[in-house]
Structure formats: C-alpha cells, structure tokens
Amino acid sequence: MSYHVNEKGFYGKFGGAYIPEMLYPNVEELRQNYLRIIQEPDFQQELQALLKDYVGRPSPLYFAPRLSEKYNTKVYLKREDLNHTGAHKINNTIGQVLLAKRLGKKRIIAETGAGQHGVATATVCALMGLECIVYMGEVDIERQAPNVARMKMLGAQVVAATSGSKTLKDATNEAIRDWINNPEDTYYIIGSVVGPHPYPDMVARFQAVISEEIRVQLLEKEGTELPTYVVACVGGGSNAAGAFYHYLDEPEVQLVAVEAAGKGIHSGESAATSILGKDGIIHGSRTLLMQTEDGQITEPYSISAGLDYPGVGPLHAHLFESGRARFENATDEEALQAVLELTRLEGIIPALESAHALAVLERLQAKPDDIVVINLSGRGDKDLSTYLKHFHFDEQ
C-alpha cells in the first residue's frame, strides 16, 4: 500500500481538492508548478541555506537520559523547539514563501490558531519584504496576545475572524475567502497538512526535513536509521507528517500519532478526530472531521490552541484507516503532567501541543532496547501563563 499522495491528489479515499470554481485557477497553478519548483537546484540551494543559517537546522536529536531511565527505554527528542520562532512551523513557511516568490506573488495571507504559524509566516515575510495578512479568530486573538504582538512587531496585519465560532476553522475560512477575492497577486501559506491538494503533500514535503535528519542522526548515535517508535502530536498534523514522512514505507517503525482528548474523549470537550470524526469535507479536503449528524462542522476543544482543529490532514486519515499509524490521545491533564515531567527531568519546557506526544510514553510499554523518538515540535514560552496558573507558581 502507498502512503503517499497519488497523481489525483488522494491518500486512499482521502484528500482531493473540493474547492469552489473561484479557487480553481490558484490551486491549479500551484498543483502544476509545486513539484517542478521545489526540485529546481537554485530553489533547493536557497532553501537549504536558509534552513541552516536562519532556522538553525539541523535541529538536535537529543538522548534524554533521565526520561529514558524513568521509562526504562531509550528516549530521543527531536528538538524542533530550538528552531527560530520556537517550533517546526517555520520549516514550511520558509519553503512556501520561496515558492510564492517564484510564482511572482506579492501578497501573503495565512491563517493561525495559537499564532505559531502566524508568527512563522510574518517572520518569513519580513525576511523577504512581502506584505503579510494573518487571519486569526477573534477568540484566539484574546487568548494568544503575545503572539499577536509578535506578528504586529514583524509588520504583519492581523485580521480578526468574527464569523462562526471565531477560532482556527473560521480564520481558515476567512483566509480562503481572501484568496477568492484576490486571485491574481496573493499566495496563501497554509500552516498544516490540510486544505486542497497539493497543500497536504507540499507541507508534508517541507516538514519532511524532520525525519530526513532523524535518520542521519540516529544512524550516528545508534547505528541504525530506524527507531522502534516515532511519536508526534496531531492537530492538523504537520509536525507528525514531517516526523513520519521518511518512515512511511518502513513497516518495522511504529508510527504513533497523539491527538488531544481535551477533558476526555466522551466529555463533549475533545479534539480526538480519529475517534470522534467521520468521513467528510473540510477546507477543500476529504478527511475525517468532527461534525453533527447533519454534516455541520463542530468546534473541538483542547487546552492547546494548536490541536483544536475539527479535522485532520488527509494523510493522517489514511494512516488511521489503513492501520499504518497507531492513534493515541492525551487529556489536558495528562499533557500538563508531561510538561512538568520534561521540565524537571530534562530542563526543557515544551509547548502544550508537544506535551501530548510525551504524555503517551508510559502507554507505549517500550522495552529497554527499544528506541523511541518523540518529536518535540515546539517550546513552551507561549504557554507560560497557562503553566503558571495551572501549577500555581504565580502564587508562590
């Protein structure tokens, strides 16, 4: 079975480009050009130079001794948290902004939930001198003030999405509408492996640098390119797509995707799409999504703003249905405990999203000789106020 996108833009039955005709010329332009441009030597040269000197790649693959001791196995952390802007998101925005420039686009738009992708987009636009408009749900603008400030500092215009539930899915709707209204000069940088084909494939390719590096680094440290497990959190699923990418066709590597269970799978406040979602269409892609019986898209919940997306990338829907990846989930509480554990055992404060991946370590029941690679997709700076409040450090 192939886990890669086919020539029609599908992963199994998932994916495709379910878009109104108004978007067709833009998406088609991208579909016809993305592979050719990405493979051009001067594109690769510029991309690799920026990844190295600007983003700070390769990110370390760190053997976590005290975490390993506690779980009696070999735990490695892929340190995407050490990238410029603090998360894996910039791997994708650098790639897409270079693509936008080669397509002659002058205006960049993006959606953001927690603000990490918005910051990563505003950053590369500042770097390239391009106009940048970021759509963000009105509710998220209030919850994520520091990232809003960073985007503004970087020169981006932050536009509040005031329709629907006023969060990530609505910000995505507004960005798509902007693109419909500005079909000639505008490029839409999607932040995850979601949206119409070719976005899921393109974003996965730009994030694939994560697993490309893991293979090289693991060979150096363990004498094998293949770990027993690769674990990553999944909202839309871009960091997981990057961490899994070069292992998709290595059946002996167990891929573990961790979704946000929120307050519990059946609490009514959850974002575990693989369990709660059904086959449908969201943002131009056929995938699993959380919806009512009547097909209205519902609002998910997670303490982590980066994981509360009602859908999941079509690649992940396919990995779930085919059984290639094992889907786990972690509650808000479990994620928070994992934050404190990593902080106290290894001196690393992770993002809430990444903590969901850490939270399933015990459940894996890995053996002493197993190698567990956890993708530490982002750092916890943006979540400090949540941590202070939850652990009552602000009262001490």
Add this chain to the structure above:
Amino acid sequence: MSNRLKRLFAQKPKGLLSVYFTAGFPNLNDTETIILELEKNGVDLLEIGMPFSDPLADGPTIQASSTVALKNGMTIPKLFEQLQDIRQKTQIPLVLMGYLNPVMQYGVERFCQKAAEVGVDGIILPDLPLQQYVEEYKELFEKYNLSKIFLITPQTPEARIREIDSLSNGFIYMVSSASTTGKTVGLAEQSQAYFQRVSEMKLQNPGVIGFGIHDKDTFEAACTHASGAIIGSAFVKALHREGSLPENIKSFIQSIKN
C-alpha cells in the same frame, strides 16, 4: 434537463430574474411563504440555500443568514419536509444550493432521490469538483433527472468552460467577478469583457450571472450579457427589514423590476 427548466429558458431566453434565499431564515418555517411570494411577484427561478456552518464561497450576509437558519433548526430532512407538497402549489423551477459535506452525510443518492421526489429541478454544489462529479456522481444526477449547475469565473480558462458546458444540462452560473457573494462594487469593465467573451463562445447552455447583482442597474447590466441574473445577498438583507415577509419581498422585487 428538467421540463420546468427547459420550458423556462425556452419561453424566456432573456431577462430572467433568479433569487436566492437561505432556507430557515429569517424563521424556520418561512420557506413556503418565500417561494410563493417570490413567484407571485414575477421571479422566474429560485435557488434555495441549504445552510452550512462553513460556507467558503459566501460573504458575511449569507454566512450570517446560514448561522441563524442552523440555530433555527434547519436541516436537509427538515427542508425536504417543507418542500413535500410544494409542487401542488407552484411550478416555478427550484434549484437547491449548498455545500457537499451535509449532502454527503445525508447520502448523495438519498439526497438526489428525495430532491427529485419533491420536485426540485437542479442542484448547485460549489465545492463538488468537476472531476469528482464525473467519476462518482454524474450517473446519480442523471438517474434522477436533476440538472447539475456549475460555476464559471472570469479566471476560468476557455477549455474548462467548454468542458463545463458539455457536462451541464440546465444553465451555467457565471460568477461576475473574483469574489465571494455579497460584494456590491458593481460590474466592472473587466467583467463586461468576460461576459462578452463567454457570450461569443456560443455555449449550448444558457448563462445566468450571479455575485454582486444587487439592484435594478446591476440586474439590467447583467441581463444584457446573459439569459438572466441571480440576486442573493441583497435579497437576504431585504428580508431583515421591518415589516411582513410578503411586504418586504414585494417591495424588493419591485425595486428590481420597475
């Protein structure tokens, strides 16, 4: 093509007025009243919007009406229930317009079957791509004798317009400019050139222009280039005004026609 659509375009090849409204707005059970009042006031063709939580191609007015309609309890089964006896009261052509996801959850075949049964003539699903339609759904639409109506825009290449024309069997929905619904900037010169270009292609299906048509001037301008025009957001806004539904409908349609 359904007989009702065929008859309409044969009898009235020019200047036909089509109106869109969101089912379940302003109140859940207004559907029949709106249909009958629009017909009474001389509207030729109706598009009934099936509300969706995330209507990507629509602007703020239609999205807001959809949000209200969903809150009011509108669903696809509810709409079919409301349309159950509509053919005993009117023969105006009816087109259902909505997004693919709710139709998928209802079941596409069941949807086509039910639509045909209550007397719907055509379907517009803007986010159902051409290729998927051909591969998965074309046979179903044909089996139930439903016209599938596609959109084209100023950016649609000529070859694709020809392909869409060959797959259409009702009319072609010509989106006036690159925009979501409800923009009222008027019809720019650019749009005129595009209408002209499409008109010179001598397509087998009649064209009806929509998006941005909001008053007498824009309606008449659009009608010079196509068989007719569709008014959506401006009508939905008019339903908001003070006064009874029949009064609002009458005064709005008169402002377009007279």
